[in-house]
Amino acid sequence: MLDRMTHPDASRPLNVRTSTALITGASSGIGESLARRLAAHGADLILVARNEARLSALAAELRGRCHVQVHVLPADLNRPGAAADLHAAVQARGLNVDILVNNAGLGSYGEFRTQPPAEIDRMIAVNVSALTALTRAFLPDMLARGRGRVLNVASTAAFQPGPMMAVYYATKAYVLSFSEAVAEEVTGSGVSVTALCPGPVQTGFQAVSQLHESDLLSGPARLTILSADEVARLGVQGMLRGQRVVVAGRLNRVQTLLPRLLPRAVMTRLIARVQARRH
Structure with missing residues (x-):
């Protein structure tokens, strides 16, 4: 299955207790759960998101409960140059990032022709541009040290086109x-790259993206909905093992195989039908 595709460096384990993990989108949802999970493993953290108050509260909790160092770096990854500024801020503090978690992401539901251009730009900036820039910024240092992990949060949306969420699906296909591709490039280096592909998760993301209006969550074809904590558990487990792709949820894993079995046009029409607004 897809989540068993293991990187050749999986036999070179990463000592999480001596590692520092940078997590974007860490103030809620999967990002917050990933932060909790890595702190429980003993990793020091760098928490990144726009909401400084929520980051600071989480940092205080994890310092007290897990006895790890937690740094808070508020940032809006939609802003041009945000990734470079974040990398500079980490360097200025003398920190080494051993685990990079690109979790921050935006979504929007509706026909492409009706979506505001600024909304489309934000999705591409956060889901694609920032993720790419952060990976490019931190990966060379990991390679120089011969150790590291990159966890990029994609989605089961990455496996097929998504009418009614065209840009979101396309950005997640890019992430996957x-x-x-980068996982293959760094083979044998001691560094691995993992794409985590959850389906719908019990977070605030559905409300923000209006995905609750889709039959994907409420109709007879609804996808398996996991908790953010379960997705984080599977993601961290797969990342530390060096797996290249982790699809969270058994039914979700089966559904990612459908695009291989059905003609592309048929699959796209099926997704459009399932995604359609309910009347």
Whole structure:
């Protein structure tokens, strides 16, 4: 299955207790759960998101409960140059990032022709541009040290086109393709790259993206909905093992195989039908 595709460097384990993990989108949802999971493993953290108050509260909790160092770096990854500024801020503090978690992401539901251009630009900036720039910024240092992990949060949306969420699906397809390609490039280096592909998760993301209006969550064809904590558990487990692709949820894993079995046009029409607004 897809989540068993293991990187050749999986036999070179990473000592999480001596590692520092940078997590974007860490103030809620999967990002917050990933932060909790890595702190429980003993990793020091660098928490990144726009909401400084929520990051600071989480940092205080994890310092007290897990006895790890937690740094808070508020940042809006939609802003041009944000990734470079974040990398500079980490360097200025004398920190080494051993685990990079690109979790921050935006989504929007509706026909492409009706979506505001600024909304489209934000999705591409955060889901694609920032993720790419952060990976490019931190990966060379990992390679120089001969150790590291990159976890890019994609989606089961990455496996097929998504009418009614065209840009979101396309950005996640990019994340999956990009992650697999870079994972191959760094083979034998002691560094691995993992794409985590959850389906719908019990977070606030559905409300923000209006995905609750889709039959994907409420109709007879609804996808398996996991908790953010379960997705984080599977993601961290797969990342530390060096797996290249982790699809969270058994039914979700089966559904990612459908695009290989059905003609592309048929699959796209099926997704459009399932995604359609309910009347």
